[in-house]
Amino acid sequence: MRKFWAITILFLCCYLFNLDCGYCGILNNATYDEDAMITKIYEKSTPAVVLIEADLKEGLSSGTGCIIDASGIILTSSHVVEDAPSVQVTISTGEVFKGKIISVMGKDNDLALIKIKTNKILPTIELGDSEKVKVGQKVLAIGNPFGFSGTLTTGIVSRIDYTKNKIQTDAAINPGNSGGPIINIHGEVIGISQSIYNPDNNISNIGIGFAVPINEAKNFIKLSLANAKLSKTNTD
Numbered sequence: 627m628r629k630f631w632a633i634t635i636l637f638l639c640c641y642l643f644n645l646d647c648g649y650c651g652i653l654n655n656a657t658y659d660e661d662a663m664i665t666k667i668y669e670k671s672t673p674a675v676v677l678i679e680a681d682l683k684e685g686l687s688s689g690t691g692c693i694i695d696a697s698g699i700i701l702t703s704s705h706v707v708e709d710a711p712s713v714q715v716t717i718s719t720g721e722v723f724k725g726k727i728i729s730v731m732g733k734d735n736d737l738a739l740i741k742i743k744t745n746k747i748l749p750t751i752e753l754g755d756s757e758k759v760k761v762g763q764k765v766l767a768i769g770n771p772f773g774f775s776g777t778l779t780t781g782i783v784s785r786i787d788y789t790k791n792k793i794q795t796d797a798a799i800n801p802g803n804s805g806g807p808i809i810n811i812h813g814e815v816i817g818i819s820q821s822i823y824n825p826d827n828n829i830s831n832i833g834i835g836f837a838v839p840i841n842e843a844k845n846f847i848k849l850s851l852a853n854a855k856l857s858k859t860n861t862d
């Protein structure tokens with residue numbers, strides 16, 4: 627007990643008189659290291675995150691996507707682009723491209739692939755392994771909520787819904803985040819932002835968001851690209 631009060635008084639003195647001590651240094655360094663890590667992950671990941679705008683019957687749909695192949699293949703949510711006659715993709719440099727929907731998974735898993743034509747080698751994002759995700763792990767969400775491009779929010783994995791195959795997080799996800807990456811502290815995508823829980827019909831975030839596990843997306847990507855390749859071969 628005496629040791630507890632001694633350390634408490636030490637912290638208080640350091641705070642009041644702007645002093646430094648071993649304990650405070652450790653805490654400050656830990657905070658700095660985590661902040662630096664988050665910044666580094668953001669800077670590495672965000673060039674591969676895009677803004678997606680699609681013309682739907684209900685009006686303009688805005689969401690987020692991840693570049694998963696340097697040739698211009700983008701992963702997003704199906705509800706952002708499904709049945710849209712035209713899709714526009716804005717990459718991190720501000721360049722705008724016309725997107726072509728090449729595959730849609732459907733509402734349950736809510737995934738889609740888009741292709742843009744460019745002569746550039748585009749930056750890509752690294753896909754992780756959602757089987758390794760644990761409740762309590764820190765995560766980052768990057769997206770375009772309400773059109774604010776390149777927005778970063780942080781949180782933890784709050785819950786894993788094995789029945790519905792969803793990852794729950796308290797990282798702020800809002801309209802426009804759909805299709806964007808949920809990233810772990812290693813800079814790997816472990817989920818794709820899909821939806822938020824709104825018991826009061828409020829469209830903004832209340833701390834309960836859901837993502838499609840990236841392993842589900844990897845299976846979808848593999849199958850979609852195989853089918854696209856087969857279709858092209860048959861056409862040729």
